[in-house]
Amino acid sequence: MRALLKGLGGEKIQVKQQLRLTYKEPLSEAIKDKRKTMSMIASFYNGKSILITGATGFMGKVLMEKLFRTSPDLKVIYILVRPKAGQTTQQRVFQILNSKLFEKVKEVCPNVHEKIRAVYADLNQNDFAISKEDMQELLSCTNIVFHCAATVRFDDHLRHAVQLNVTATQQLLLMASQMPKLEAFIHISTAFSNCNLTHIDEVIYPCPVEPKQIIDSMEWLDDAIIDEITPKLIGDRPNTYTYTKALGEMVVQQESGNMNIAIIRPSIVGATWQEPFPGWVDNLNGPSGLIIAAGKGFLRSIRATPMAVADLIPVDTVVNLTLAVGWYTAVHRPKSTLIYHCTSGNLNPCNWGKMGFQVLATFEKVPLERAFRRPNADFTTNTITSQYWNAVSHRAPAIIYDFYLRLTGRKPRMTKVMNRLLRNVSMLEYFVNRSWEWSTHNTEMLMSELSPEDQRVFNFDVRQLNWLEYIENYVLGVKKYLLKEDMAGIPEAKQHLKRLRNIHYLFNTALFLIAWRLLIARSQMARNVWFFIVSFCYKFLSYFRASSTLKV
């Protein structure tokens, strides 16, 4: 019962008073009734002080938005922000609050700017470079911590990846352990932290070298030695990102003390499915960059296994699960650190073939503006054909285009762009040629613990996801929110694609004629074939003309 009342959070006192005044029936019945009509999770966050790291990131923004929209009476959200790209922390917050993503929030929570407190912090620094006063406030007031900040770059130097994904996590846990009002600490990891395995359970798998040893060694090893030992340390993982996220989980386990901690492991996080509106996305990570590259006609072929599971998960689904986990961890206080897989493959699988097909089908209807070539990408499954297509469909057109730019007195750039794209694609290939299985017992258990209202408001049931619709909205979202293209430009974009098609036909015909001309100039055999074809056509035409004259 206490847990239940705690779960009612901000409305706790109000509900108690109401019950005392009006009812004489047992409390449990009344609360059961209340459960049916109100969101326990939403009311839990009302009145709370919440600390979010990584709030300026893709997932962090959606997390804040949902919190403000569903729990407008929350006390404050502290966000750890650093200045970036010439913007102060305040300017960055201002920009986020004034973005399209936050339009609905402003209606529900008009004083949102008063409830968000940007704390200057750099997670790469000691004590995060947080001022003494700010630190004091954070330590004494915080109820819930959501740790989303990370470096998600696959090619990050091990030193930097360890600093952010391991050391900063350790420091944040140390901070959290000094928060007297802390109710839950939620750590966002990745489903790919153990991508060296094919079946992944909801447990922490230890890495051979202890995180503490890695953290210590990063302090005295120089970059050259780190570069040399990196492949040995990461072992059969594909990059420093997945390796350091696995170390981060070990740190969480080791430093958990008696805090209520949970770990969430999302798979490939994509655009929003439903909330606050479908298709919202604002960065190039995961599939988004490749969707643009395909839509603009740069990407024509990718080495991928069409039948491999595309374990995409919409960002709003991840956020709903995260908030439900925050509530459950604080209210039910599980004895051990629970791990929640936020994946789609085992409940509602989609494969890369289906996804690629739907991406191209959407571009047929809604093309991107100023494409380099027509969107016409395909999957290849082996390295040799992939290299062939890279040469023919990627590098050759780039070289020809650069030649054209030079001829017209402009600076060549396409070869550089193409090389960068191919490098990026090669880093993602590991993930599109394999399938994984994640067990989801904890996530399913949590779903069954939610009231019908919570299941609706904090929906993380991916079985309800219609992939074709989702992918179409994703592509539209990439066009609208990421590339900021106007839908009014679609007829012009279609016209541009028609021109590109005509140029393509013209180019191919010219290429064929030139090749043929060169061939017949050099080979007697080609000349004989040519004369045979010409005389055959001539005879056929003469016969056709003669027979049609006879009929008349």
Ligand SMILES: CCCCCCCCCCCCCCCCCCCCCCCCCC(=O)SCCNC(=O)CCNC(=O)[C@H](O)C(C)(C)COP(=O)(O)OP(=O)(O)OC[C@H]1O[C@@H](n2cnc3c(N)ncnc32)[C@H](O)[C@@H]1OP(=O)(O)O
């Ligand atoms: C049958 C028909 C078939 C048809 C077929 C059709 C096929 C066609 C259909 C195609 C779709 C279907 C297939 C999809 C496959 C998807 C696979 C996804 C797998 C993902 C697995 C993820 C698993 C793990 C999940 C996780 O747990 S991890 C989270 C995910 N993590 C990542 O996904 C990081 C990856 N990326 C990097 O690691 C770095 O990106 C790196 C790569 C090193 C590059 O690095 P670099 O070359 O430096 O390039 P960028 O830094 O990206 O920047 C470059 C420039 O863009 C700029 N720019 C960066 N941002 C932004 C931003 N916001 N806004 C604006 N600009 C930005 C930046 O300013 C810079 O501009 P500039 O400075 O040049 O002016």
Ligand SMILES: NC(=O)C1=CN([C@@H]2O[C@H](COP(=O)(O)OP(=O)(O)OC[C@H]3O[C@@H](n4cnc5c(N)ncnc54)[C@H](OP(=O)(O)O)[C@@H]3O)[C@@H](O)[C@H]2O)C=CC1
């Ligand atoms: N996106 C995905 O596909 C997946 C993501 N995840 C996990 O989800 C979490 C969030 O990812 P996502 O939102 O996509 O990532 P983003 O790259 O969009 O966001 C990363 C956040 O971390 C912050 N950050 C990075 N370095 C520092 C620093 N030195 N000091 C302060 N803040 C810093 C960034 O701040 P700034 O804006 O200043 O750079 C940003 O707010 C991560 O833990 C990631 O591992 C897990 C699975 C898949």
